[in-house]
Amino acid sequence: MSAETADVVVIGAGVLGAAAAFHLARAGHDVAVVDRGAPGREGSGTTAGNLHVQAVHTRRPGQDVPLDSARFLPLQRAASDRWETVEAELETSVELRRSGGFTIAETPAQRAELIAKHAWEERAGLRTEVLDGDTARAELPLLGPTVTAATWCPLDGYANPLLATPAYLDAAVRHGARLHPFRRVHAVERSGSGWRVRAGDLTVDAAKVVNVAGPWIAEVAALAGLRLHMTPVAIQMHLTVRLPGTLRHLVQHIGEGLSVKQVSAGNLLIGGGWPALRLEPEGRSPVSMASVLGNLTQAARILPFVRGLRLLRAWAGPLAATPDEMPVIGEVPGAPGFLVGGGTYAFTFAPLWGETLRCLVEGAPAPVEIGDLGPGRLAGSPERATPPFEEAR
Numbered sequence: 600m601s602a603e604t605a606d607v608v609v610i611g612a613g614v615l616g617a618a619a620a621f622h623l624a625r626a627g628h629d630v631a632v633v634d635r636g637a638p639g640r641e642g643s644g645t646t647a648g649n650l651h652v653q654a655v656h657t658r659r660p661g662q663d664v665p666l667d668s669a670r671f672l673p674l675q676r677a678a679s680d681r682w683e684t685v686e687a688e689l690e691t692s693v694e695l696r697r698s699g700g701f702t703i704a705e706t707p708a709q710r711a712e713l714i715a716k717h718a719w720e721e722r723a724g725l726r727t728e729v730l731d732g733d734t735a736r737a738e739l740p741l742l743g744p745t746v747t748a749a750t751w752c753p754l755d756g757y758a759n760p761l762l763a764t765p766a767y768l769d770a771a772v773r774h775g776a777r778l779h780p781f782r783r784v785h786a787v788e789r790s791g792s793g794w795r796v797r798a799g800d801l802t803v804d805a806a807k808v809v810n811v812a813g814p815w816i817a818e819v820a821a822l823a824g825l826r827l828h829m830t831p832v833a834i835q836m837h838l839t840v841r842l843p844g845t846l847r848h849l850v851q852h853i854g855e856g857l858s859v860k861q862v863s864a865g866n867l868l869i870g871g872g873w874p875a876l877r878l879e880p881e882g883r884s885p886v887s888m889a890s891v892l893g894n895l896t897q898a899a900r901i902l903p904f905v906r907g908l909r910l911l912r913a914w915a916g917p918l919a920a921t922p923d924e925m926p927v928i929g930e931v932p933g934a935p936g937f938l939v940g941g942g943t944y945a946f947t948f949a950p951l952w953g954e955t956l957r958c959l960v961e962g963a964p965a966p967v968e969i970g971d972l973g974p975g976r977l978a979g980s981p982e983r984a985t986p987p988f989e990e991a992r
Contacts, residue, residue, distance in 0.1 A: 600800050603777070605631040607960055608796045608805040610784055610819055611812035613643035614760065615945050617767030618953025619809050621689070624774035626957055631805065632768070632776055633798040635783040635815070639764035642813045645916025646946045647836055647870040648760040649849060649858055650695075652679045653702055653727050653752035654716035655944070656853055656871070666924045666943065668716055670971075672723040674926070674948060677967045679754050681950035685763075689770045693763040694863050700755025700849035701739060703746045703901060709854040710748040716853070717750055727752045741846060743903045755849045757860055760946060767953070784812075787823040794823075794936060807936045807960050814878070814917040816927075816941050825931050827939065827977045828922055833875035833884035833915045837894055839908040841865035850902065857897050859905070867908065869898045875915030884915035918943070921977060928952055929973030930959060939974050 607623055609616045612634035624630045632638075652675050654668040686695055704710045713729060720727045728751045735749035736742045742749075772778060782799035789795075793806040812819045814831035821827075846861040856871035873890035891913050899906045919941050921927055926942035938959055940952050955965050 600802070602802040602804070603631060605629045605777075605803055605805040607631075607807045607809055608633065608794070608803045609809045609811065610796065610798075611810070611815075612638035612764075612768060612778065612780065613641060613811065613813050613945075614639065614764045614767065614949045615643075615811040615813075615940055615952055616809070617764045617771065618949045619811060619940065619956040620771035620776045621767045621774070622953040622957035623960060624771045624776040626961070628960065630771065630776040631779065631803045632771070633779045633782045633784060633796065633801065633803070635812075636781060638768055638778065638780055639761070642916045642918045643760055643764045643946070645836065645914055646760050647858060647860075647868055648757045648763070648946060649860070649870075650679065650682055650754075650756045650758060651675060651851075651944060651947045652754040653700065653720055653725060653750060654853075656702075656851060656856060664922065664924050669719045670925065671944075672719050672725065674951065674967060676723050676725055678948045678951040681954065682758070685758075685950055689766040691762075691766050691769075693766050694759035695756065696758070696863070697754060697756040698848050698860070699751065699753040700851065701735060701742070701749045701751055702851050702853050703735065703742065704748045704853050705745045706747070706854065712853050713748050713750050720752075725752065725754070739848060739850075741902050741904055742850075743901055745900055757849060757862070759863070763946075763949070767949075784819055784822065787819065807938065809956055809960070810937065810939045811941055811956075813941060813945070814919045816919050816939055820931065820937075820939065823934065823937060825934055825937065825978070827927075827931070827974055829919045829927070829942075829977060830922075831878050831917055832920050833878040833917050834872045835870070835875050835886060835890050835894065835913055835915045837869040837891060837913045838911045839867040839869070839905070840911050842867070842908065845904070846902070852897070852901065855897060857894070857901065859898055859902060866911065867905065869894055869905075871897075878917055884917065886913045886915055918945070923976070926952075926972055927974050927977060928955060928969050929975075932975045932978060
């Protein structure tokens with residue numbers, strides 16, 4: 600058994616935990632990071648790595664509640680600004696690419712949604728352009744004939760999630776943070792005015808806890824006697840064989856779950872939130888063939904050249920969804936010093952949420968408005984406590 604003290608213990612070494620640890624350690628805080636397994640192996644290592652700057656699709660397949668795109672946009676703008684400095688701050692490449700992106704529509708209703716979101720984007724200070732189908736195909740001839748409209752945003756792009764999380768962690772360690780992988784948290788309790796976290800054979804006493812455990816946020820909170828209504832889910836990604844430079848931009852669908860891009864290695868990565876078969880308690884997720892067929896059929900309709908490509912592999916990754924499909928960040932009411940951060944589009948928001956969590960630890964104003972995103976709205980929501988992963992089966 601080993602014990603140590605820290606100013607802050609960060610639970611979860613995915614991209615949010617890594618970003619929070621970096622911002623905290625760089626500001627001079629004594630930081631300990633614990634993770635149940637290898638850092639960045641769960642949702643952060645299985646995400647598509649998209650940087651969604653313009654408004655995203657409001658529903659993924661199987662999603663009951665639409666995402667509030669107008670509320671998202673100021674957060675996306677703030678996150679986009681911070682991605683500009685990530686590689687300089689971390690002193691390494693994360694393969695950040697500002698390739699620009701097209702969000703496409705096929706139906707009249709979807710076209711109307713594009714026009715509405717363009718107005719929201721202008722109010723948020725984002726430069727986007729609405730194109731009719733023919734103009735969009737002139738700009739990107741790979742688009743299929745069913746595309747009736749698109750919006751173009753030059754700031755859309757992606758980064759390599761397999762580089763981003765390790766880069767944040769390495770930078771955090773350079774600033775003095777201590778990383779403890781393969782230590783699953785099994786107890787969180789009050790200790791004086793702070794907290795005691797037991798993880799494997801390690802005990803950490805800290806003034807603050809930052810719970811960024813992804814799909815296990817609610818499970819970790821429950822160890823501290825706190826109830827947060829969040830539902831772990833698993834979504835799939837699909838990777839084709841490599842091909843010469845073909846698709847220059849990120850393509851996403853406004854009304855259906857779809858995102859397609861060509862990564863630096865030449866493969867096409869096709870995602871968009873199609874669900875896996877189920878999410879196992881340990882985070883493993885069998886691939887759903889129905890989702891494979893649905894996602895690839897959709898991609899081939901929007902980008903017909905995809906029909907000739909061989910699928911190399913498919914995989915699923917876990918994430919934590921809130922009932923309103925919005926992020927959660929802030930201090931849990933009634934639990935001073937216990938902070939949470941996570942929810943949808945965590946990769947896009949990682950630099951912003953890392954900075955925000957540092958501000959919250961310090962009692963400083965957040966860089967963006969987060970009052971409506973706090974965990975209080977999730978506390979005690981269900982009539983009964985739901986064991987983690989039950990709803991995802």
